[in-house]
Amino acid sequence: MRMNDNGVGIFLDADGVLWPDTGAGGILEGLVEAKRRLRILNQILERRENVFIGVVSNQTLAARAAIPFEDFRLEVFSTFNRLQEDSLIDDFRVCFHHPNANYLPLRIDNCSCRKPSPGMIIDLIKSHALQPSHSLMLGDRITDVLAARNAGLNEAILLLGPRMLEANISVQSRHWGSLIQFRIAKDFSEFLEILKWWIKNDK
Amino acid sequence: MISNILILAAGEGLRLLPLTSDNPKPLLEIDGENTTILDRLLQQCRKYLPGIPVKINIGFCAEKILFHFSETLYLDRPIFLYEKDILGPAQTLVQLSRIDIGRTLVIHGDLVLSDEGFYRFVEFAKSTKSQVIVCHERPRSQARSEVICSLNQRKMERIIEYSPKNNQLDLNTKVLVSSGIFIIDFSKVSSFNAEAKQPLSPDLLNFINHEKMDVYLWSEWRYAIDSIAALEEVRFKLSSNT
Numbered sequence: 220m221r222m223n224d225n226g227v228g229i230f231l232d233a234d235g236v237l238w239p240d241t242g243a244g245g246i247l248e249g250l251v252e253a254k255r256r257l258r259i260l261n262q263i264l265e266r267r268e269n270v271f272i273g274v275v276s277n278q279t280l281a282a283r284a285a286i287p288f289e290d291f292r293l294e295v296f297s298t299f300n301r302l303q304e305d306s307l308i309d310d311f312r313v314c315f316h317h318p319n320a321n322y323l324p325l326r327i328d329n330c331s332c333r334k335p336s337p338g339m340i341i342d343l344i345k346s347h348a349l350q351p352s353h354s355l356m357l358g359d360r361i362t363d364v365l366a367a368r369n370a371g372l373n374e375a376i377l378l379l380g381p382r383m384l385e386a387n388i389s390v391q392s393r394h395w396g397s398l399i400q401f402r403i404a405k406d407f408s409e410f411l412e413i414l415k416w417w418i419k420n421d422k
Numbered sequence: 423m424i425s426n427i428l429i430l431a432a433g434e435g436l437r438l439l440p441l442t443s444d445n446p447k448p449l450l451e452i453d454g455e456n457t458t459i460l461d462r463l464l465q466q467c468r469k470y471l472p473g474i475p476v477k478i479n480i481g482f483c484a485e486k487i488l489f490h491f492s493e494t495l496y497l498d499r500p501i502f503l504y505e506k507d508i509l510g511p512a513q514t515l516v517q518l519s520r521i522d523i524g525r526t527l528v529i530h531g532d533l534v535l536s537d538e539g540f541y542r543f544v545e546f547a548k549s550t551k552s553q554v555i556v557c558h559e560r561p562r563s564q565a566r567s568e569v570i571c572s573l574n575q576r577k578m579e580r581i582i583e584y585s586p587k588n589n590q591l592d593l594n595t596k597v598l599v600s601s602g603i604f605i606i607d608f609s610k611v612s613s614f615n616a617e618a619k620q621p622l623s624p625d626l627l628n629f630i631n632h633e634k635m636d637v638y639l640w641s642e643w644r645y646a647i648d649s650i651a652a653l654e655e656v657r658f659k660l661s662s663n664t
Binding site: 361364377379383384397398399400401402403404405409412413416 | 477479484485488489491492496497499501502503504505506509513514517518521
């Protein structure tokens with residue numbers, strides 16, 4: 220992947236990437252930290268016109284019936300809209316579904332959007348005419364890596380953490396290929412260092 | 423030229439229990455200075471095959487291998503290939519052939535190799551465009567399979583597994599056995615139908631051997647860490663070297 224190519228997409232997970240993973244409601248407190256991290260990312264990229272920054276996020280707090288769905292949806296969209304208004308991201312997609320949701324309208328077993336399904340990434344690729352072969356995904360779970368692979372992205376980078384290889388396998392088995400290829404980064408700061416190196420060396 | 427390096431490190435290391443009960447075998451320390459089997463292999467790949475991407479397949483205790491490499495500089499880190507369920511080396515190669523096509527150096531992740539040997543092998547690898555199987559000599563009594571070569575020993579004919587009827591053979595005779603190092607053209611692998619947990623040899627290697635693999639005879643020291651005794655031996659060897 221070369222950062223100077225056209226149609227480069229950088230896809231970011233939200234919980235554990237834009238802000239620390241504190242559970243399903245992390246987004247409610249995550250805006251300030253997300254802005255801080257994304258500002259640095261944008262500085263490093265010098266906001267290149269050829270590089271798209273997108274967020275693809277599973278948000279399950281409402282599915283767990285911990286908060287009314289409409290309230291949560293507004294909160295989530297408000298957060299990502301503000302990042303978009305500040306030109307820190309170009310676009311986002313959110314999946315509110317969960318196969319075991321307590322809130323039944325969100326209980327969907329095989330939606331095309333919930334990662335590791337590639338639906339959210341593919342939708343952004345189509346909407347913004349991106350090149351999967353010039354794009355990467357950063358996530359903190361193996362399901363993010365799987366979504367990237369299922370969408371045909373060139374690179375997937377996994378942030379290290381105690382739950383990085385966790386996945387609800389019984390539900391998601393159809394998405395598991397036999398070999399899942401990725402690189403690792405210790406944390407978001409190190410991801411930025413890797414990105415800097417790629418840009419400097421035209422990788 | 424070699425386009426990729428694959429180090430096989432997904433196995434459960436059952437022969438080294440209890441050392442491998444919650445630690446993958448390639449992370450066993452070998453020199454008293456925190457160098458693991460995997461570190462040494464990776465260092466040798468970087469030194470003698472610079473610039474060639476290194477991939478490590480991980481499965482058993484995968485998170486330990488990932489955290490282990492978090493301590494290294496990111497530019498020195500390999501690419502990882504995660505197996506949720508342990509596939510076995512043959513199926514790993516078949517799956518990888520669907521991602522990568524190219525001439526790939528495949529190394530078992532439990533090998534401790536001399537620098538001299540690694541260097542000589544790489545020089546040989548540069549001199550041939552063929553697929554390669556690395557072999558060493560072993561008394562027939564200690565071999566589980568045998569690499570049958572052409573008369574001048576430069577091309578592999580096939581690998582045979584020993585069965586009880588082979589017991590009638592002269593057990594003291596030295597035979598060539600696979601050293602766990604190969605150069606494989608992945609385009610030749612994709613149509614092989616591997617079963618779960620199937621080892622690399624002999625079925626897969628016989629399958630891809632239509633164009634006759636070159637045989638490279640490893641003459642320097644090497645250890646396959648397939649027992650606690652072998653681990654102790656290599657630790658002694660490396661401590662003596664320093």
